[in-house]
Amino acid sequence: xxxxxxxxxxxxxxxxxxxxxxxxxxxxxxxxxxxxxxxxxxxxxxxxxxxxxxxxxxxxxxxxxxxxxxxxxxxxxxxxxxxxxxxxxxxxxxxxxxxxxxxxxxxxxxxxxxxxxxxxxxxxxxxxxxxxxxxxxxxxxxxxxxxxxxxxxxxxxxxxxxxxxxxxxxxxxxxx
Numbered sequence: 001x002x003x004x005x006x007x008x009x010x011x012x013x014x015x016x017x018x019x020x021x022x023x024x025x026x027x028x029x030x031x032x033x034x035x036x037x038x039x040x041x042x043x044x045x046x047x048x049x050x051x052x053x054x055x056x057x058x059x060x061x062x063x064x065x066x067x068x069x070x071x072x073x074x075x076x077x078x079x080x081x082x083x084x085x086x087x088x089x090x091x092x093x094x095x096x097x098x099x100x101x102x103x104x105x106x107x108x109x110x111x112x113x114x115x116x117x118x119x120x121x122x123x124x125x126x127x128x129x130x131x132x133x134x135x136x137x138x139x140x141x142x143x144x145x146x147x148x149x150x151x152x153x154x155x156x157x158x159x160x161x162x163x164x165x166x167x168x169x170x171x172x173x174x175x176x
Contacts, residue, residue, distance in 0.1 A: 028100035028133060031092045033158060033165045036136060038087045039070035040078060040170075043142045054127035058113050058148060062127045068138055078172045079143075079151040085170045086140020087156060096134030103128050103159045104139045109152025109172075116147055 047066040054062045068084075075083060093100065106125040113122045131137055139156060143149045151174050158166040 028095070028098040029093055030100045030102065030131070030133065030160050030165060031094070033089045033091055035166060035168065036088045036090055037070050037072070038168050038170075039072040039085065040074050041068050041070055041084045041086070041140065043082050043084050043144070045069065046084070052127075056126040058108075058115055058122045058125045059144070062129070063142070065138065065140070065142075068140070074171065074173065077174060078170075079149050079174045081143050081146055081149065084140050084142035085154070085172070086138060087166070087168050088136055088138050089158070089166060090136050091131050091133050093133035098133045100131050100133060100160065101128055102131050102165070105157045105159065106141050107155040107157065109150055109154060111150075113148055113150055 043065075046068045049064040049066045052062050052064070053060065065084075068086075070086070070088060074085075077083075078085070091100070104127055108123050108125065110123070111121070113125075114120070115122065125141070129139075139158065141154065141156075149172075151172050153169050154172055155167060155169040157164055
């Protein structure tokens with residue numbers, strides 16, 4: 001009977017250690033972000049590597065893109081479907097290779113985006129994402145639907161908790 005009591009106790013101990021280790025990985029401190037490049041891209045030339053649901057975003061999901069080439073010069077008409085814009089940055093912290101959680105927030109110019117699927121007006125689009133300290137990352141916004149295209153100043157902020165680590169604005173212009 002005594003040996004049977006050890007099995008639940010060991011299972012509970014293992015679960016506690018797993019939860020503590022997972023929480024520690026998610027709470028790793030990012031000291032700073034270094035902006036490597038910022039600019040515009042053609043979504044048709046990028047590869048979609050996956051999609052993740054994200055409740056705080058305009059479309060309800062975030063796409064992971066590969067093969068994105070950023071151009072610092074905006075296209076003549078950046079306010080159109082197929083245009084994307086964003087930043088590539090590197091994370092710095094105490095231990096390279098450790099995982100940390102960050103939050104990207106796109107500030108959308110007035111009057112905002114009205115999503116016809118849910119009727120909501122969005123003045124920002126936010127998503128949490130995992131980062132690995134010591135590596136490069138890309139965060140961008142792509143106009144996929146005509147109703148997403150809003151000219152004006154779009155600003156990306158990247159946060160860890162209550163600390164803003166990066167801010168970059170993009171001027172989105174209609175064709176003349």
